[in-house]
Amino acid sequence: MRIASLLPSATEIVCALGLADQLVGVSHECDYPAxxxxGVPILTRSAVPAGLSSAEVDATVSDLLRRGESLYMVEEETLAALNPDLLITQELCDVCAVSYDEVCCIAQRLPSQPKVVSLTPPDLNGIFADIATIAAATGVLERGQALIAELHARLDRVAAQVNKHPRPRVFLLEWLDPPFAAGHWAPEMVALAGGQEVLGKAGEKSFRVTWEQVIDAAPEVILIAPCGYSQAAAEREWATLPKPAGWETIPAVQQGRVHALDANSYCSRPAPRVVDGIEQLAVRLHQRGEEQGTINVQQIA
Known part of the structure; x- marks a missing residue:
């Protein structure tokens, strides 16, 4: 089979299913496994320039949407030359990837007439369902079932540990400027790691909040996890942002429990590595094992 993936999460799932040798094209954001x-042909590009701050990204995206312009473009000639049998896209997020409707229109024009599979995971169970969907579409259903069972077993091991501890109040910041509370699977990640998300809503879209709301929620842990940012990038931008009045009154700040995450790898993408993220969060939220060298988060305030 010849698989074209227009999503980083789909690329990760395809590879986790042992189908890396069948990938013929990926999106410009696909970076794992590196x-x-x-060397795999890149099939998309973004209308949003690289290197912008979170505020500049927000303004640029809002302006493009207001003008009815696409945020992403497909390299249709390259895609056609690859003759894909399967084209994987998404319908979950209007600003995350090429729109589903556009992908379907392109697929109809391709000589190979590929099957289009769309992923729309609103929550963690949706991620597992997407693994099963891709496994079924590629003829490796048993591999998919085995992968899902393995991920569930890891979550069970986390639950057995965190259920012994009190649940700290947590705020996961999904965008920096303007601030957004987390949605979809991210609040579930916090809960499964043994925390209590104070603003974000599982299974729903992320949403804008005010710093007054964050202060009033009095989180004991703040997780800086802007969508698509690496840990280092999150740290750099967070350091440049002025902190709101009353910041020092937040319990998380007083206790030195404001942490940056590698959201790009372990939180933003609905792929198997969200379970890695939950495992890492469990250690961080319960302040255990820092000496183990397995934590991929960094205290920044």
Whole structure:
């Protein structure tokens, strides 16, 4: 089979199912596994320039949407030359990838007439369902079932540990400027890691909040996890932002429990590595094992 993935999460799932050798094209954001995607033709590009701050990204995206312009473009000639049998896209997020409708229109024009599979995971169960969907579409259903069972087993091990501890109040910041509370699977990640998300809503879209709301929620832990940012990028931008009045009154700040996450790898993408993220969060939220060298988060305030 010849698989074209227009999503980083789909690329990760395809590879986790042992189908890396069948990937013929990926999106411009697909970066994992690095050794797999290196040299694979890139099929998309973004209208949003690289290197913008979170505030500039927000303004640019809002302006493009207001004008009715696409945020992403497909390299249709490249895609056609690859003759894909399967084209994987999404319908979950209007600003995350090429729109589903556009992908379907392009697929109809391709000589290979590929099957289009759309992923729309609103929550963690949706991520597992997407793994099963891709496994079924590629003829490796048993591999998909085995992968899902393995991920569930890891979550069970986390639950057995965190259920022994009190649940700290947590705020996961999904965008920096303007601030957004987390949605979809991210609040579930916090809950499964043994925390209590104070603003974000599982299974729903992320939403804008005020710093007054954050202060009033009095989180004991703040997780800086802007969508698509690496840990280092989150740290850099967070350091440049002025902190709101009353910031020092938040319990998380007083206790030195404001942490940056590698959201791009372990939180933003609905792929198997969200379970890695839950495991890492469980350690961080319960302040255990920092000496183990397995934590991929960094205290920043």
């Amino acid at each position: 050794d797999v995607v290196a």
